[in-house]
Amino acid sequence: MKVKIKSPGTVANLVCGFDILGLALKAPYDIMEFEIIDQPGVVIENRDAFNLPTEPEKNVAGVVLLAAIEKAGFNKGIRVTIEKHIKPGSGLGSSAASAAGAAVGANILLGDIFSTDDLVQLAMIGEKLATGVKHADNITPCILGGITLIRSIHPLDIVPIASPDLFVTVVHPQIEVRTADARQILRKQVYLKDAIKQWGNIAGLVAGFMTNDRGLIGRSLEDVIIEPVRSILIPAFDEVKAKCKEAGALGGGISGSGPSIFMLSENEATAQMVGDIMKKVYDSIGIENYVYVTTIAKNGVERVSE
Ligand SMILES: Nc1ncnc2c1ncn2[C@@H]1O[C@H](COP(=O)(O)OP(=O)(O)O)[C@@H](O)[C@H]1O
Numbered sequence: 300m301k302v303k304i305k306s307p308g309t310v311a312n313l314v315c316g317f318d319i320l321g322l323a324l325k326a327p328y329d330i331m332e333f334e335i336i337d338q339p340g341v342v343i344e345n346r347d348a349f350n351l352p353t354e355p356e357k358n359v360a361g362v363v364l365l366a367a368i369e370k371a372g373f374n375k376g377i378r379v380t381i382e383k384h385i386k387p388g389s390g391l392g393s394s395a396a397s398a399a400g401a402a403v404g405a406n407i408l409l410g411d412i413f414s415t416d417d418l419v420q421l422a423m424i425g426e427k428l429a430t431g432v433k434h435a436d437n438i439t440p441c442i443l444g445g446i447t448l449i450r451s452i453h454p455l456d457i458v459p460i461a462s463p464d465l466f467v468t469v470v471h472p473q474i475e476v477r478t479a480d481a482r483q484i485l486r487k488q489v490y491l492k493d494a495i496k497q498w499g500n501i502a503g504l505v506a507g508f509m510t511n512d513r514g515l516i517g518r519s520l521e522d523v524i525i526e527p528v529r530s531i532l533i534p535a536f537d538e539v540k541a542k543c544k545e546a547g548a549l550g551g552g553i554s555g556s557g558p559s560i561f562m563l564s565e566n567e568a569t570a571q572m573v574g575d576i577m578k579k580v581y582d583s584i585g586i587e588n589y590v591y592v593t594t595i596a597k598n599g600v601e602r603v604s605e
């Protein structure tokens with residue numbers, strides 16, 4: 300039996316929700332194909348130009364598949380073919396797409412034996428390999444679709460949030476920011492006044508999503524803790540953000556750990572205009588860039604026909 304899935308890109312952090320809020324994107328997505336093999340262990344074949352490791356212990360899909368095999372007590376092996384469209388180090392959850400895709404793909408092959416919490420726990424093993432830390436704000440929306448809140452990872456407590464019909468524009472300037480590096484530069488302590496502002500924004504953003512209050516969503520898309528530090532790694536960040544908001548975007552910020560920047564808009568025309576602005580800014584400073592105008596994906600990792 301062969302299992303083919305598509306695994307979506309994700310926007311983690313959702314500006315003020317560092318490590319706890321994320322959404323799934325309709326595009327881009329990776330394609331992965333799985334099959335059971337007699338030889339125990341994991342075999343990885345990459346069908347893209349990213350040169351990711353094929354040794355299972357060095358590839359996030361590999362470590363997740365090894366963990367799934369062990370957890371299931373399975374005595375055969377799994378071969379996975381990865382066709383990656385989400386560039387590693389993009390801030391669009393490239394590692395999460397492989398980790399979550401591997402967990403879901405293995406689960407289908409093994410007969411649907413894992414719960415959603417099991418899948419997230421397994422996929423977090425992949426995120427730990429990529430970033431040095433277990434975080435679930437990419438893998439949870441990648442698995443479940445929509446917008447998700449990770450209230451806690453110890454113990455795991457996932458809260459799916461109602462997703463308003465918003466458009467998402469993402470620009471991916473073609474520079475690489477490794478999530479592991481973007482975590483290293485963060486301050487370990489925050490001022491109470493900043494924490495209070497951030498709590499207000501997170502609560503406002505979740506309430507805004509749940510009540511479809513566009514004004515509240517826009518006002519709450521503010522990050523006073525992480526963005527001021529990480530935006531230094533992203534050329535023209537302030538200019539892009541200011542111009543997109545002027546053009547009518549509700550708001551946005553760094554996608555994951557960057558360098559991608561995302562904006563939410565109420566309609567497609569604004570989302571397209573925002574994309575044109577993003578492109579123009581990066582073209583004007585000679586940075587190759589790629590723009591996606593898309594929506595929030597209702598579904599996460601999905602099985603597709605051969
Ligand atoms: N299957 C995989 N998919 C993506 N990245 C992988 C994979 N296996 C290992 N990696 C490593 O993980 C890192 C990319 O993860 P990360 O920095 O979190 O990027 P992103 O923000 O796109 O998720 C790179 O160092 C890459 O080599």
Ligand SMILES: N[C@@H](CCOP(=O)(O)O)C(=O)O
Pocket residue numbers: 309311312317318319389390391392393394434436437478481482554555556557
């Ligand atoms: N919460 C994480 C999210 C990283 O997202 P990625 O798409 O850049 O992998 C963090 O900000 O470190």
